[in-house]
Amino acid sequence: MYLSSQVKKEIFKKHGGTEKNTGSSESQIALFTLRIDHLTGHLKGNKKDFGTQRALLNLVGKRRSLLDYLKKTDLMRYRAIIKTLDIRK
Secondary structure, eight states, rough: SSSHHHHHHHHHHHHHSSSSSSSHHHHHHHHHHHHHHHHHHHHHHOOOOHHHHHHHHHOOOOOOHHHHHHHHHHHHHHHHHHHHOOOOO
């Protein structure tokens, strides 16, 4: 499985500060980015998997909403997470 609990803990520790800080915007954005990358790779090989395509679009929308929220509340944290994850608008 690509998203084991150990991988999640590492993501939360790196972007959220601690392993238990799963609610911070940065850690959620990082987790969504990992899932988006995985689904994108899956769709490159399975072009007609429309369920996965829909799930990917939902994840992209959720990540976009979190990024917009972060941009409104704290611009420095927004710029840091964009730079760390190499996400461009």
